[in-house]
Amino acid sequence: MLYQTPVLTDDDKRVLGELDTMRDNLRYQIAEPHRWTGQLRRTLIAHAIQGSNSIEGYQVSLDDAAAAVAGDEPVETSPQTWEVITGYRDALTYVQQLARSREFTWQHMLVNALHFMMLRHDLAKWPGRFRPGDIHIDEAHTGRRVYTGPDADDVPSLISELIEWLTDGEPETPLLVRASMAHLNLVKIHPWRDGNGRMSRCLHTLVLARDGVLAPEFSSIEEWLGVGRNTYAYYDALGEAGGRHWQPDNDTSKWIRFCLSAHHQQAQLVRQRIDQAAHLWELLDTWSRRNGLPERVVSALHLAATGGRVRRTLYQRDENLTDDQATRDLRALVRAGMIDQHGETRGRFYLASPALRDLAAPALRPKEIIDPYRQ
Structure with missing residues (x-):
């Protein structure tokens, strides 16, 4: 028996209705070229990688997470952590591909394949294989045992039940609720030696991706879950819904409320980023025209203005330029006082200058993110 989907409250239904509207609007906004x-897209994926891994104690800067997405090397991240980050990147890339797969089916080997991608760097953790024995979760700062997973002998049958449910169980249940329940059940089954939290968040994203309404990077709540106090609230919600051992009779209504609130707040943030990107691009395009620079430099300015490190190789790939073209463009932006050079030779990168930050400020003013259950 799995943890069961709760009866939705009127507030839950209201929030779901608002989310449906927001998701439709986002779909139309990003459908236009x-x-x-x-x-x-790259920034959203980088935020998801950063957020989901930070929950497990693997810290990576947004710049290095974006480098992982782009296939570049890190500036600050240790080799050991980089293996973790690139493994998670590969799993999310596979999820993006599965979103459009016509021959897709839910099966054991699918979840084990995703798990292998995440943990292939450490064979001692049995990547792609279910755990052979008991598993416990202890609180880091107190040593208190907070969860004991089901017996290892029960794991295959519980995963089979979850796969069957994902295939055709409760088809009338709203998508966001189904994804949240898949997340809860997988993390409570805890089928692997390590990586159970990351896998459960990845499964949540995959369930959403298969709907096809929005690309995974626009649907995921991994970024939101990895931000400060949200992480503690996430652990509390999992603990309250799941109990201290496998208790599928527990009430899961607060878990659903937590996840719907997370989705709503992340959707507000994504909508805000889309509006900011459009406004900022317009400002920078106007500046480049006035200063006689080619339109393509706007992509480098946009990345720098939003806090990113501009590397020649990334700019060159984004705009399909030669080495010389990319180098000339970046030097022109330095001469114009819009970006500042840091580092030398292969480690060289560019950051926004004070002038660029001032120009971009009107487009990047943040708006308050509101908890939909506290309106």
């Missing part, structure tokens, strides 16, 4: 869409 824009020069800034590629950067936004």
Whole structure:
């Protein structure tokens, strides 16, 4: 028996209705071709990688997470952590591909394959294989045992039940609720020696991706879950819904409320980033025209203005330029006082200058993110 989907409250239904509207609006906004869409997608994926791994104690800067997405090397991240980050990147890339797969089926080997991608760097953790024995979760700062997973002998049958449910169980249940329940059940089964939290968040994203309404990077709540106090609230919600051992009779209503609130707040943030990207691109395009620079430099300015490190190789790939073209463009932006050079030779990168930050400020003013259950 799995943890069961709760009866939705009127508030839950209201929030779901608002989310449906927000998701439809986002779909229409990103369906239209824009020069800034590629950067936004990369940034959202980088935030998801950063957020989900930070929950497990693997810290990576947003710049290095974005480098992982782009296939570049890190500036600050240790080799050991980089293995973790690139493994998670590969799993999310596979999820993006599965979103459009016509021959897709839910099966044991699918979840084990995703797990292998995440943990292939450490064979001692049995990547792609279910755990052979008991598993416990202890609180880091107190040593108190907070969860004991089901017996290892029960794991295959519980995963089979979850796979069957994902295939055709409760088809009338709203998508966001189904994804949240898949997340809860997998993390409570805790089928692997390590990586159970990351896998459960990845499964949540995959369930959403298969719907096809929005690309995974626009649907995921991994970024939101990895931000400060949200992480503690996430652990509390999992603990309250799941109990201290496998208790599928527990009430899961607060877990659903927590996840719907997370989805709503992340959707507000994504909508804000889309609006900011469009406004910022317009400002920078106007500046480049006035200063006689080619339109393509706007992508480098946009990345720098949003806090990113501009590397020649990344700019060159984004705009399909030669080495010389990319180098000339970046030097021109330095001469114009819009970006500042840091580092030398292969480690060289560019950051926004004070002048660029001032120009971009009107487009990047943040708006308050509101908990939909506290309106």
